[in-house]
Amino acid sequence: MVLARVWSVALFGVDGIPVEIEADLGGGKPGTRIVGLPDAALNEAKDRVRAAVRNSAQKWPDQLVTFNLSPAALPKGGSGYDLALAVSVLVADHKIPPAPFTDTVLLGELALDGRLRASRGVLPCLLAARRAGLRRAIVPERALPEASLVHDLTILGARTLTDVLTWSHGDDDALIVPERELRRPKVDPPDLADVVGQPEARWGLEVAAAGGHHVLLAGPPGTGKTMLAKRLPGLLPVLSPEQALEVTAIHSVVGDLRSDSPLITVPPFVAPHHSSSQAALVGGGFGLARPGLVSKAHAGVLFLDEAAEFPADRLDSLRTALEEGEIRLARRDGVVTYPARFQLVLATNVCPCAPPREADCVCSPNARRRYLARLSGPLLDRVDIRLRMRPITAMSRMGDTEPESTAAVAARVAEARERAVCRWAGRWHTNAEVPGPALRRDFVLPRQVTALLDRALNVGALTARGADRSLRMAWTLADLAGDPRPSADHVATALQFRDRRAA
Numbered sequence: 177m178v179l180a181r182v183w184s185v186a187l188f189g190v191d192g193i194p195v196e197i198e199a200d201l202g203g204g205k206p207g208t209r210i211v212g213l214p215d216a217a218l219n220e221a222k223d224r225v226r227a228a229v230r231n232s233a234q235k236w237p238d239q240l241v242t243f244n245l246s247p248a249a250l251p252k253g254g255s256g257y258d259l260a261l262a263v264s265v266l267v268a269d270h271k272i273p274p275a276p277f278t279d280t281v282l283l284g285e286l287a288l289d290g291r292l293r294a295s296r297g298v299l300p301c302l303l304a305a306r307r308a309g310l311r312r313a314i315v316p317e318r319a320l321p322e323a324s325l326v327h328d329l330t331i332l333g334a335r336t337l338t339d340v341l342t343w344s345h346g347d348d349d350a351l352i353v354p355e356r357e358l359r360r361p362k363v364d365p366p367d368l369a370d371v372v373g374q375p376e377a378r379w380g381l382e383v384a385a386a387g388g389h390h391v392l393l394a395g396p397p398g399t400g401k402t403m404l405a406k407r408l409p410g411l412l413p414v415l416s417p418e419q420a421l422e423v424t425a426i427h428s429v430v431g432d433l434r435s436d437s438p439l440i441t442v443p444p445f446v447a448p449h450h451s452s453s454q455a456a457l458v459g460g461g462f463g464l465a466r467p468g469l470v471s472k473a474h475a476g477v478l479f480l481d482e483a484a485e486f487p488a489d490r491l492d493s494l495r496t497a498l499e500e501g502e503i504r505l506a507r508r509d510g511v512v513t514y515p516a517r518f519q520l521v522l523a524t525n526v527c528p529c530a531p532p533r534e535a536d537c538v539c540s541p542n543a544r545r546r547y548l549a550r551l552s553g554p555l556l557d558r559v560d561i562r563l564r565m566r567p568i569t570a571m572s573r574m575g576d577t578e579p580e581s582t583a584a585v586a587a588r589v590a591e592a593r594e595r596a597v598c599r600w601a602g603r604w605h606t607n608a609e610v611p612g613p614a615l616r617r618d619f620v621l622p623r624q625v626t627a628l629l630d631r632a633l634n635v636g637a638l639t640a641r642g643a644d645r646s647l648r649m650a651w652t653l654a655d656l657a658g659d660p661r662p663s664a665d666h667v668a669t670a671l672q673f674r675d676r677r678a679a
């Protein structure tokens with residue numbers, strides 16, 4: 177009996193789990209079998225790996241080849257184990273020495289001719305390998321930029337199986353060493369200076385950025401709702417190094433990382449269409465669920481244009497994400513959880529006919545009510561800021577001051593956020609996350625400051641939730657003003673931001 181052991185990594189959600197692959201020769205008639213919960217894709221790997229080995233000028237053993245993948249309880253679907261399977265069988269057959277592979281993780285799918293193809297989730301797989309104490313990784317050449325985001329792990333790139341075999345015999349030049357000096361991603365976000373007019377909405381966007389509040393932009397077409405929404409990520413702080421790795425890992429699992437500059441350092445902007453399927457929006461698929469657009473928007477902005485056109489079940493699933501900050505998806509091979517903490521921006525026309533000038537609307541009052549009612553309820557309850565976009569007129573184009581740039585506004589946002597982070601002392605990161613009871617009990621404001629809210633509550637002009645929203649907004653306005661706590665003026669302004677959607 178000849179046994180060889182090598183390492184690969186299983187992808188489970190955005191986590192990697194090291195998998196030990198053993199190859200055993202003999203003990204039966206010639207053939208190949210894989211034990212340890214193989215799925216259909218992994219079974220196909222047998223044929224692919226055999227062809228790749230033969231086409232790399234190697235002989236496939238003329239014995240029974242048994243692969244064992246452990247831990248056994250883990251679903252190990254996919255094609256990322258090909259390289260590890262091929263190497264393990266050649267080690268077992270004494271074609272290559274075992275020593276170079278003892279602390280090395282092997283990732284990548286093999287083409288029939290022995291070329292190495294990139295697989296999804298290289299970044300989270302390598303982070304897991306590093307945690308498990310492995311010291312070296314061999315990945316497909318194309319995955320090198322992504323792989324080299326992981327420090328304290330020796331990364332080597334291979335084009336073919338033959339490269340790996342040559343390297344194992346002592347030829348260091350057979351594998352490619354990545355350039356550690358990463359090119360800075362070229363980020364050229366759209367600038368707020370391009371937005372003409374809409375002073376209220378611009379200010380609303382600044383407040384949203386400062387407090388992390390979800391926003392509704394309501395107004396006729398052509399008023400710049402999309403333009404404005406696209407400028408929100410530029411107002412948010414750049415991602416911390418940990419956030420950047422977390423967000424990049426999600427996009428790596430999705431499989432849409434840029435190969436030239438893979439690290440995502442700015443908050444993502446994701447804009448699903450209202451025809452997107454539930455699976456595309458929140459994640460899904462067979463075997464193990466893949467992440468959806470809400471997870472791609474993690475730590476960034478999810479923008480729903482024509483939000484009232486989204487089916488009710490899509491909007492409802494967003495509410496779950498907003499509440500939990502993550503999405504749990506149960507499929508045949510287990511339950512995976514993907515992060516999904518994003519800032520939501522909804523844009524909507526105020527009626528189905530959506531004329532450029534509201535005076536031209538031909539909808540019945542009932543039709544108008546029904547249209548907006550699609551958005552109401554639990555989802556809208558979580559939207560602190562509701563902005564009304566005004567039709568752009570010749571007058572509003574002729575502002576006497578130049579519109580402010582993203583850089584100028586982002587600087588104020590950063591200061592305001594710092595104040596909030598200090599105040600909430602690690603319990604929450606933004607004002608939008610602070611639950612109502614905490615605002616009312618632990619950070620009570622003087623009577624004279626909240627007088628306006630109390631009066632509106634007493635006469636029934638404001639719901640308790642509405643009052644909490646106004647309080648959160650008032651804190652953000654105070655943070656932007658550099659005040660230690662909200663004043664009666666901040667509360668009054670916050671109230672004005674509410675419920676502007678009603679036409």
Ligand SMILES: [Zn+2]
Nearest residue numbers: 527529537539
């Ligand atoms: Zn209309």
